[in-house]
Amino acid sequence: MIDDPFERTRAMFDLPKGVVYLDGNSLGAMPKSARERVRRELDECWGRELIRAWNTAGWIDLPSRVGDRIGALVGARKGSVIAGDSTSINLFKALTAALELAQPRKVILSDSGNFPTDLYVAEGVCRLLGRGHQLKLVDPEAAESALDERVAVLMLTEVDYRTGRRHDMRLLTGKAKACGAVTIWDLAHSAGAFPVDLAGCDVDFAVGCGYKYLNGGPGAPAFVYVRPDLQARVAPALSGWMGHAAPFAFEPSYRPGQGVERLRVGTPPVLSMAALDAAMDVFDGVDMLVLWERSIALSEDFIRRIEADCPELQLASPRDPARRGSQVSFRFAEGYAAMQALIARGVIGDFRAPDVMRFGFTPLYIGFTEVETAAGALIEIVRRGLWDRPEHHARNKVT
Amino acid sequence: MIDDPFERTRAMFDLPKGVVYLDGNSLGAMPKSARERVRRELDECWGRELIRAWNTAGWIDLPSRVGDRIGALVGARKGSVIAGDSTSINLFKALTAALELAQPRKVILSDSGNFPTDLYVAEGVCRLLGRGHQLKLVDPEAAESALDERVAVLMLTEVDYRTGRRHDMRLLTGKAKACGAVTIWDLAHSAGAFPVDLAGCDVDFAVGCGYKYLNGGPGAPAFVYVRPDLQARVAPALSGWMGHAAPFAFEPSYRPGQGVERLRVGTPPVLSMAALDAAMDVFDGVDMLVLWERSIALSEDFIRRIEADCPELQLASPRDPARRGSQVSFRFAEGYAAMQALIARGVIGDFRAPDVMRFGFTPLYIGFTEVETAAGALIEIVRRGLWDRPEHHARNKVT
Numbered sequence: 001m002i003d004d005p006f007e008r009t010r011a012m013f014d015l016p017k018g019v020v021y022l023d024g025n026s027l028g029a030m031p032k033s034a035r036e037r038v039r040r041e042l043d044e045c046w047g048r049e050l051i052r053a054w055n056t057a058g059w060i061d062l063p064s065r066v067g068d069r070i071g072a073l074v075g076a077r078k079g080s081v082i083a084g085d086s087t088s089i090n091l092f093k094a095l096t097a098a099l100e101l102a103q104p105r106k107v108i109l110s111d112s113g114n115f116p117t118d119l120y121v122a123e124g125v126c127r128l129l130g131r132g133h134q135l136k137l138v139d140p141e142a143a144e145s146a147l148d149e150r151v152a153v154l155m156l157t158e159v160d161y162r163t164g165r166r167h168d169m170r171l172l173t174g175k176a177k178a179c180g181a182v183t184i185w186d187l188a189h190s191a192g193a194f195p196v197d198l199a200g201c202d203v204d205f206a207v208g209c210g211y212k213y214l215n216g217g218p219g220a221p222a223f224v225y226v227r228p229d230l231q232a233r234v235a236p237a238l239s240g241w242m243g244h245a246a247p248f249a250f251e252p253s254y255r256p257g258q259g260v261e262r263l264r265v266g267t268p269p270v271l272s273m274a275a276l277d278a279a280m281d282v283f284d285g286v287d288m289l290v291l292w293e294r295s296i297a298l299s300e301d302f303i304r305r306i307e308a309d310c311p312e313l314q315l316a317s318p319r320d321p322a323r324r325g326s327q328v329s330f331r332f333a334e335g336y337a338a339m340q341a342l343i344a345r346g347v348i349g350d351f352r353a354p355d356v357m358r359f360g361f362t363p364l365y366i367g368f369t370e371v372e373t374a375a376g377a378l379i380e381i382v383r384r385g386l387w388d389r390p391e392h393h394a395r396n397k398v399t
Numbered sequence: 400m401i402d403d404p405f406e407r408t409r410a411m412f413d414l415p416k417g418v419v420y421l422d423g424n425s426l427g428a429m430p431k432s433a434r435e436r437v438r439r440e441l442d443e444c445w446g447r448e449l450i451r452a453w454n455t456a457g458w459i460d461l462p463s464r465v466g467d468r469i470g471a472l473v474g475a476r477k478g479s480v481i482a483g484d485s486t487s488i489n490l491f492k493a494l495t496a497a498l499e500l501a502q503p504r505k506v507i508l509s510d511s512g513n514f515p516t517d518l519y520v521a522e523g524v525c526r527l528l529g530r531g532h533q534l535k536l537v538d539p540e541a542a543e544s545a546l547d548e549r550v551a552v553l554m555l556t557e558v559d560y561r562t563g564r565r566h567d568m569r570l571l572t573g574k575a576k577a578c579g580a581v582t583i584w585d586l587a588h589s590a591g592a593f594p595v596d597l598a599g600c601d602v603d604f605a606v607g608c609g610y611k612y613l614n615g616g617p618g619a620p621a622f623v624y625v626r627p628d629l630q631a632r633v634a635p636a637l638s639g640w641m642g643h644a645a646p647f648a649f650e651p652s653y654r655p656g657q658g659v660e661r662l663r664v665g666t667p668p669v670l671s672m673a674a675l676d677a678a679m680d681v682f683d684g685v686d687m688l689v690l691w692e693r694s695i696a697l698s699e700d701f702i703r704r705i706e707a708d709c710p711e712l713q714l715a716s717p718r719d720p721a722r723r724g725s726q727v728s729f730r731f732a733e734g735y736a737a738m739q740a741l742i743a744r745g746v747i748g749d750f751r752a753p754d755v756m757r758f759g760f761t762p763l764y765i766g767f768t769e770v771e772t773a774a775g776a777l778i779e780i781v782r783r784g785l786w787d788r789p790e791h792h793a794r795n796k797v798t
Contacts, residue, residue: 016447027450034662035441035612038670046617050747051426059617086665088639096527112651116639117665120653126637128495131529137651211666218445218458239523240487240514250751252511252536255701266485266516267610269671270617271437294470347451353649399520 005290006363012282013365020370020377022349024328025161025360026190028215037278038351044213044396046270046328061355062273063221063242063264064223069280070214070223071286074187074206075197079345080231082260083223083276084268087209087240088117088151090224093263095125095136096237098132098153098182101204101230105152106133109181111140118186122155140165140233144175151181158196159189159325164317166325173201177279191223192283193245193326193362196223205230213326213362216276222262231259240265273353282364294363296321299328300369302359303373306330327360336379347374347380404689405762410763411681412614417771419776421748422768424560424759427678437670438581442506445669456730459674462620462641464665469613469622470681472687473586473605474596479630481659482622483667486587488637489623490554492591492662493604494524495636497581498532498553498773500603500629504551505532508580509537512559517585521554539564543574544731550580557595558724561751563716565724569600577602587611589606590622591682592725593691597624603788604629612725612761615675617757623662630658639664681763695720695760697770698727701758704774705729709781715755726759734788737777746779 002009005386013029015021021029045053054060063084071081072254082088085183095108106138108122119135126133143156159166169185172275184205190196192213198206204227210220226234236256241247242264255260299321304311316329332338332355349359359374382389412428412753414420418732421445444452451458466524470480483489507521518534525532537545541589542555553575568584575582589595591612598604604624609619615683624632637653640646641663644654655661698720705712711727731737731754738750748758759772780786 014446016449019449021449023450025454027445029449030446035446036645038437038441041617042429042437046426047413047434050418050420050428051749052747052778053617056424057433067680085484088641088665089484089637092637114642115640116649116651119651120640122642123653123679127634128636129527129529147681169690177461218440218452219666219672221668222665237523237527238488238491239519239526240485241514241519242487242520244515250515252515252518254522257730266621267618268485269620269668271674272619272668272671275670329472343451346671348451350450362585 001320003094004367005033006294006367009282009286009364010326010367017367020344020374022347022359022361022366022374024362025075025212025231025358026350027211028213028219029365030068030217031282032214033278033281034215034217034275041271041274059270060275062270063268064261066273066277067223067260070191071279072285073196074208074225075195075227076225079259080228081223081225082263083210083221083273084264085222086278087186087207087222089122090207090222091118091184092100092125092239093224094184094207095122095153097234098184098205099125099129099231100235102152102182105150107151108135108153108155109143109146110125110134110135110137110153110155111143112137112304113140113165114157115161115188118155118157125355140167143167143312144172147179147181148258149179151176151179152299153182153184155184157188158187162316162356162358164324164327165330169203170201173203177202182261188226189325189327190367194295200340203227210276214276215279215282217272217279219266219272220276221273223266227261229281238265241374242266258325262297266348288384291363296363298327298361298363298366298368299324302328302361302371302375306378309379312382323371326362329356329358332357332382334387341381341387342378345377347377401418401788403766405513405693405766409679409687409761409766414764419746419773421616421746421758421760421765424611424757425749426610426617428682428764428783429613429616430614430678432677432680433614433616433674434511437674439502440673442671453782458669458773460668461676462667463660465672465676465679466622466659468676469590470624471594473590473607473624474594474598475624476627478658479627480622480624481618481662482609482672483511483663484621486606486621487584488582489606489621489661490517490520490585491524492623492635492637493583493606494521494552494554496705497583497604498524499634500632501551501581506543507532507534507549507552508542508550509534509536509554510542512537512561512564513556514560514585517554539566543571543712546578546580548578550575550578550713552581552583554583556585556587559590561715561757562728563723563726563757565722568602572600572602585653588724588726590717592653593694594687602626608685609675613675614678616671616678619675620669626658626664633661637664640664657663659763672794676733694725694760695761697767698723698725699764700704700767701727701760701770701774704771707776708778711781725761726757728758729756730754731781733786735781740754740780744776746776750786
């Protein structure tokens with residue numbers, strides 16, 4: 001066994017005994033720091049300081065403080081990320097702003113592998129604006145060739161939630177900019193999983209999720225990134241008081257706040273936001289490149305084991321690790337039932353219809369021992385057919 | 400001392416010793432049930448069940464379950480309230496839907512006493528739609544006479560956040576409907592404070608806040624109400640996957656969910672939502688009319704004491720308790736400094752520029768003893784001039 005640089009981070013998580021948790025791509029495991037922090041927010045802040053905690057406990061600045069911590073993981077400069085709301089709502093903010101910048105173009109280009117909520121939000125924006133905008137969907141592989149001077153916004157999720165297929169952000173962003181299109185990247189399966197270089201790729205807008213690889217807790221606040229030099233040109237569609245230049249002056253008219261602060265809307269859910277803040281402690285001192293190399297090593301080990309002993313499963317993820325996120329997916333006709341059997345044995349991955357078994361590998365709390373255990377259990381289940389007939393369809397997971 | 404029917408609810412709160420907390424209209428105090436519930440969500444759900452808790456702990460249904468509990472306090476039928484997001488974002492949902500229903504009318508009528516974020520959101524909607532909608536502001540007293548057949552939406556906050564002045568919801572809603580206008584009521588300072596009769600008043604849309612009189616915790620999720628027979632006609636502007644008819648079918652196109660469920664957007668912040676859910680336990684068995692009568696008795700006692708011994712302060716709230724919410728405000732030129740001195744003595748109210756001292760009275764944890772203590776401290780401070788010169792302006796509170 002090679003030396004494990006992640007022994008330190010693994011000790012920072014509270015994982016149930018006997019469980020191998022490979023679903024951090026749906027809901028990250030609980031960092032001890034998050035649990036302790038929320039307890040403190042309850043006992044010492046809400047419970048003792050009450051209203052005063054907005055200042056004494058720094059609640060008021062949480063969205064920008066947490067935003068900057070996330071920004072440091074995704075190649076964003078200080079002051080260009082704000083945490084809050086959900087990914088869907090942040091995408092609405094980014095998309096309405098991007099379409100205004102891209103006038104008079106009308107086409108939102110995305111791909112059929114995008115997570116549905118992104119497509120739903122885009123549909124909603126087109127309908128709401130009522131000015132002839134349209135959402136154009138192409139195959140993921142065709143995104144590059146579909147870029148032309150009619151495209152207003154290129155809106156993609158970097159990593160496919162089913163297959164783990166990863167877009168080339170640098171290439172596609174460069175191509176989009178050459179066509180005069182505004183770019184929005186959804187980093188739901190990227191942030192905290194591998195190095196992202198938003199500033200270096202010259203991305204215009206990005207959004208992402210706090211509850212997957214960032215381990216911020218169930219439904220943790222999401223985040224939105226705006227390229228620094230674009231911020232002053234964004235007129236927020238969701239113009240709430242927390243995004244006002246002077247929220248506590250209670251002026252009758254809206255004036256957007258400084259920079260990315262203007263993308264705050266209402267009062268943030270402090271308990272959930274504090275959990276996310278504390279969860280970010282796990283990343284202090286973590287080199288994202290080292291994390292990513294380790295993730296690849298774990299994934300490759302899992303693929304090798306499954307392919308060696310379990311030919312019934314077909315790799316659904318790209319074979320080239322540079323083209324994957326931090327998850328590995330296999331197709332298997334009995335995947336739903338097999339995943340239930342696997343979960344019953346304490347190996348938690350998840351399933352996406354019609355036949356995709358997904359396994360997330362974050363080195364923060366997963367090592368080679370867990371990979372071996374998981375692969376061994378899966379191989380035994382599949383080879384021996386150890387599953388019940390499925391009784392119902394899978395309404396069972398939240399990505 | 401008369402018999403206190405709220406001894407039971409007062410025991411359900413964890414209040415710091417030596418503090419008289421009259422700022423529940425900004426941030427409600429912490430119910431013990433909320434603290435215990437969040438601990439359980441951490442230790443037993445996120446920490447142990449991990450992703451499975453979406454089903455085993457019922458996270459997935461929290462927004463409608465919590466919505467129904469809030470609905471029961473504001474006169475809403477089951478299935479007409481959903482919890483989630485912030486008040487500002489819920490107002491955006493309601494306003495975009497209301498304007499669509501009110502076509503081709505273009506005027507949003509509101510009043511100058513509305514909480515600024517409501518006005519900011521309306522400005523943002525008008526700008527975003529770009530179809531000539533306009534926000535028309537009148538004095539609160541002029542709202543009724545300003546209603547005519549040009550008004551698309553009457554958008555009011557029932558209780559003024561500064562003065563506590565309360566609109567006549569039944570009268571104004573009836574008048575608005577007679578003019579063919581759609582109504583939106585913001586219940587930020589109403590829900591949990593006194594009886595509200597949304598269904599009985601035939602209100603179309605309402606929004607409200609979870610962290611004031613509902614005691615749901617800092618930045619607790621907000622809520623939105625849609626009149627049952629309107630729900631099927633609402634095409635959500637914020638069309639996220641959690642509002643889809645089948646979120647886990649991952650269909651490529653949006654289909655709105657059943658009823659008010661369609662106003663869900665993204666993944667809800669579970670820790671904050673669970674705190675709000677548990678905070679609602681306090682209201683189990685509480686008769687809102689009894690609560691309201693008690694609130695009036697407390698407020699009247701406070702006013703009587705201040706007016707008897709502290710003529711320097713002018714009552715800013717309506718003298719008729721039927722025209723007030725559950726707060727009492729006084730104007731005082733040195734109000735900011737006096738409030739700081741009061742807080743330093745453990746009596747926590749708050750201040751709104753230029754000269755308004757606010758005091759919230761919720762019988763859930765405030766009794767006549769606290770009123771006497773608070774009034775005594777305030778009277779002593781004002782009469783003896785026990786405050787420092789203010790050094791800076793009040794960027795110090797969150798309503």
